[in-house]
Amino acid sequence: MALQDARDQVDGAVTRSDPRGLNFENAFGGATSAFRRQYTKDLAGFDLAITGVPFDQAVTHRPGTRFGPRAIREASSLQVFDPPYYWDFSPLDAFAIADYGDVGFDYAKVSDFPAALKAHIAGILGQGAGCIAMGGDHYISFPILQAHAEKYGPLSLIQFDAHSDTWPDDDMSRVDHGTMFYKAVKTGIIDPTTSVQVGIRTVNPDTLGVTTIDARAVHEAAPGEVARRIKAIVGDRPTYVTFDIDALDPAFAPGTGTPVWGGLSSGQAAAILRDLAGINMIGGDVVEVSPPYDTTGATAIAGAHVVMELMCLWGFTRR
Ligand SMILES: [Mn+2]
Numbered sequence: 227m228a229l230q231d232a233r234d235q236v237d238g239a240v241t242r243s244d245p246r247g248l249n250f251e252n253a254f255g256g257a258t259s260a261f262r263r264q265y266t267k268d269l270a271g272f273d274l275a276i277t278g279v280p281f282d283q284a285v286t287h288r289p290g291t292r293f294g295p296r297a298i299r300e301a302s303s304l305q306v307f308d309p310p311y312y313w314d315f316s317p318l319d320a321f322a323i324a325d326y327g328d329v330g331f332d333y334a335k336v337s338d339f340p341a342a343l344k345a346h347i348a349g350i351l352g353q354g355a356g357c358i359a360m361g362g363d364h365y366i367s368f369p370i371l372q373a374h375a376e377k378y379g380p381l382s383l384i385q386f387d388a389h390s391d392t393w394p395d396d397d398m399s400r401v402d403h404g405t406m407f408y409k410a411v412k413t414g415i416i417d418p419t420t421s422v423q424v425g426i427r428t429v430n431p432d433t434l435g436v437t438t439i440d441a442r443a444v445h446e447a448a449p450g451e452v453a454r455r456i457k458a459i460v461g462d463r464p465t466y467v468t469f470d471i472d473a474l475d476p477a478f479a480p481g482t483g484t485p486v487w488g489g490l491s492s493g494q495a496a497a498i499l500r501d502l503a504g505i506n507m508i509g510g511d512v513v514e515v516s517p518p519y520d521t522t523g524a525t526a527i528a529g530a531h532v533v534m535e536l537m538c539l540w541g542f543t544r545r
Pocket of ligand 1: 403
C-alpha cells in the first residue's frame with residue numbers, strides 16, 4: 227500500500243466500501259470502531275458482528291468496565307495493519323466483520339438490562355451473523371449465553387477467569403458478576419460436563435461439575451498441553467468462549483475490578499488461545515477491562531488482542 231493511499235484512507239469506520247480487508251489509516255486518528263470495521267446495524271452480507279456492552283452495575287468491588295468497549299475499540303486500531311501472528315489467515319481479510327455498536331439500555335433501570343442485552347444479541351444472531359461481545363463486567367455473559375443457547379441449544383463453555391463465577395443465586399434474579407454461570411448451569415444453557423474454567427485462583431468448593439484447570443495447573447504445563455486438555459473436554463460441541471481479562475495476572479492486565487495475583491501471562495494466554503484452533507466456537511466475549519485502573523493502557527491492548535484471537539478461533543473452521 228502506497229503512503230498516498232494511506233493518507234487518503236480516513237475514518238474507515240464510516241467510509242470503507244469493502245467490509246473485508248486490513249486498514250492503513252493513522253492508528254492515532256479517525257473514528258475508532260472495533261478493528262476499523264464498518265459501523266452498521268444492518269448485517270446483510272456480514273459474517274460476524276462485534277458489539278460493545280458498556281455495563282458495570284453487577285460488580286462486587288470496583289466499577290469502571292462501562293468504559294471497556296470504548297478503550298478496546300481504540301486499542302484495536304493497532305491491530306489492523308497486519309495479519310495476526312501465529313495464524314495462517316486474517317479474519318479481517320477472510321470475513322465481512324461489522325462493528326454493531328453498543329447495546330442500548332437505561333442505566334437507571336438495571337432490572338431491565340438483562341432482557342435488553344438478550345434481545346440485542348438475538349438481533350445479531352437473527353440476522354445470521356456470529357457475535358463477539360466486549361464488556362462490561364462479566365454478568366453480561368449470562369444474557370448473551372441465553373441468546374446463543376436459544377439458537378444452538380445447550381453449550382459447552384470455555385471460561386478464562388481468576389474466579390469461578392458459580393456462586394449460588396438464591397432466587398435466580400441477581401444481576402451479579404459472580405453468579406451467572408451458576409444460573410447458566412442450573413437453567414441448562416451450559417453443559418457443565420463438557421465445560422472448563424482456566425486460570426482459576428480463588429476458592430469455590432462447588433464447581434457444579436465444571437472441570438477446573440487452575441492457574442497453577444496452567445503454570446506447570448506447556449500452553450499446548452493446556453489447550454489439548456481444553457479441547458478434549460469440549461470436543462466438537464457448540465462452544466462459547468468467555469475471557470475475563472482477570473485471568474491474566476495483574477502484571478499484564480492491571481485494569482480490572484477484582485485482580486488476583488498468580489495469574490496467566492499474556493504469552494501463556496496467546497499460545498493457549500492459538501492452540502484451541504479447531505474448536506466449534508459459536509460466540510464469545512472479553513469482559514472486565516476497566517480503563518480507570520488501566521494506567522498504561524496495557525489491559526485494553528490485551529483485551530483487543532483477545533478479541534482478535536476470538537475472531538481467529540471463530541473463523542478458523544469457517545474459512
Ligand atoms: Mn469473571
